[in-house]
Amino acid sequence: MTIEPELLMGYADNALDPLTTKRVERAIAADPALAEEVARHRRLKVKLAQAYAPLAEESVPDRLAALLTGTSNIVPMPVRPARPASRFSLPSWQSAAAMAACLVVGVVVGQRVDQGPVAATNHGLYAAGSLARALDDQASGGSGPVRVAVSFRAQDNGFCRVFQSAQADGIACRDPKGWALRRTMPGTAPVASGGGYAQAGSSDAELMAAAQDMMADMPLDAAGEKAAIAKDWQN
Amino acid sequence: MAAFENELLALLPRLRRFARSLTHDAADADDLCQVAIEKALVAQGSWQVGTRLDSWMYRIMRNAWIDTARSRRRAAETFVAEEAGMAIGAEGNAEARVALGEVDAAMRALPAEQREAVALVLVEGLAYKEAAEILDIPMGTLTSRLVRGRQALMARLGEAA
Numbered sequence: 001m002t003i004e005p006e007l008l009m010g011y012a013d014n015a016l017d018p019l020t021t022k023r024v025e026r027a028i029a030a031d032p033a034l035a036e037e038v039a040r041h042r043r044l045k046v047k048l049a050q051a052y053a054p055l056a057e058e059s060v061p062d063r064l065a066a067l068l069t070g071t072s073n074i075v076p077m078p079v080r081p082a083r084p085a086s087r088f089s090l091p092s093w094q095s096a097a098a099m100a101a102c103l104v105v106g107v108v109v110g111q112r113v114d115q116g117p118v119a120a121t122n123h124g125l126y127a128a129g130s131l132a133r134a135l136d137d138q139a140s141g142g143s144g145p146v147r148v149a150v151s152f153r154a155q156d157n158g159f160c161r162v163f164q165s166a167q168a169d170g171i172a173c174r175d176p177k178g179w180a181l182r183r184t185m186p187g188t189a190p191v192a193s194g195g196g197y198a199q200a201g202s203s204d205a206e207l208m209a210a211a212q213d214m215m216a217d218m219p220l221d222a223a224g225e226k227a228a229i230a231k232d233w234q235n
Numbered sequence: 236m237a238a239f240e241n242e243l244l245a246l247l248p249r250l251r252r253f254a255r256s257l258t259h260d261a262a263d264a265d266d267l268c269q270v271a272i273e274k275a276l277v278a279q280g281s282w283q284v285g286t287r288l289d290s291w292m293y294r295i296m297r298n299a300w301i302d303t304a305r306s307r308r309r310a311a312e313t314f315v316a317e318e319a320g321m322a323i324g325a326e327g328n329a330e331a332r333v334a335l336g337e338v339d340a341a342m343r344a345l346p347a348e349q350r351e352a353v354a355l356v357l358v359e360g361l362a363y364k365e366a367a368e369i370l371d372i373p374m375g376t377l378t379s380r381l382v383r384g385r386q387a388l389m390a391r392l393g394e395a396a
Contacts, residue, residue: 006375009382041389043384043388048353049357049358051339052255052335060251064265064269068240120284123238125284125285146358182259213362214277
């Protein structure tokens with residue numbers, strides 16, 4: 001069996017989907033040279049990360065910090081004003097995800113729901129209210145107004161969860177400020193908890209693919225998730 | 236201070252590291268940081284709240300590096316000064332300095348397109364997809380450049396099979 005160098009590298013970086021991972025694992029089992037190549041990739045990764053790490057620990061020179069803290073004479077361009085014709089008109093948005101996120105905020109703001117599921121903060125979109133509580137406490141796979149599909153560790157080592165609700169579907173990642181919404185799209189879960197079978201929404205495949213890309217490893221199992229909930233999703 | 240400036244300030248240490256992995260020279264790296272910050276401040280209206288500021292900044296910095304260093308890059312690739320590489324990095328302890336010097340010289344020898352892929356994935360720790368988006372190239376192109384860059388680094392750093 002031949003394995004492309006890119007796949008071996010991807011395996012070394014834990015960047016492959018589960019099926020491809022299995023395929024590479026079988027090839028490695030049959031050929032020690034491939035295993036050595038994977039080990040070399042991992043040693044190089046550690047070497048580079050260690051070599052450059054001290055640079056991020058250095059204090060930032062004053063002249064750079066001053067650009068952001070003090071009296072800089074750079075005048076920022078004004079934020080593009082909304083078109084008066086329609087508050088939902090979104091010129092030149094660059095990604096569907098951003099558009100979906102905006103729609104979610106638009107809906108929440110439009111309804112004047114202060115305790116809505118999404119809060120727009122200076123640091124971006126965060127889960128609020130019932131969504132934040134569900135992300136904090138609810139196990140994956142359950143039913144209810146908010147459903148959590150899967151929990152996983154992202155490559156930055158933080159915890160993330162894929163969720164669905166009536167107002168929004170998305171991926172939320174835990175940071176010190178709460179559950180930051182990384183992906184959001186219009187919700188697919190039924191509004192009423194009528195006991196019907198939960199259909200996987202159209203957002204499902206897209207969100208799962210996005211989650212796959214963000215994952216450092218496999219999704220958390222039930223025990224791992226329970227432990228994470230008990231520790232309030234702290235590392 | 237506005238939230239945007241605050242977030243940018245928090246990112247600065249990582250941006251300096253990224254700049255340093257691209258340029259190999261501490262003074263050039265901080266010049267590149269300055270250019271990138273100035274561009275970001277001017278363009279902050281085009282940053283979408285809720286999207287990743289770090290990816291946006293990496294992209295600005297990488298494009299600024301391409302713009303300003305195109306001519307210098309050619310010179311750097313034909314003249315690989317290993318001794319100079321060993322002396323770079325006057326800050327930090329001696330051990331880190333030596334380790335960086337060796338890695339730095341190997342990075343310097345890479346073509347720019349491989350170096351930026353290696354910098355984003357191995358130094359900054361981004362996912363392949365994030366790196367591909369920042370560089371505005373397809374995933375296949377990213378992985379191909381990354382694997383060639385890594386193989387060259389392994390050869391130079393004594394990791395040859």
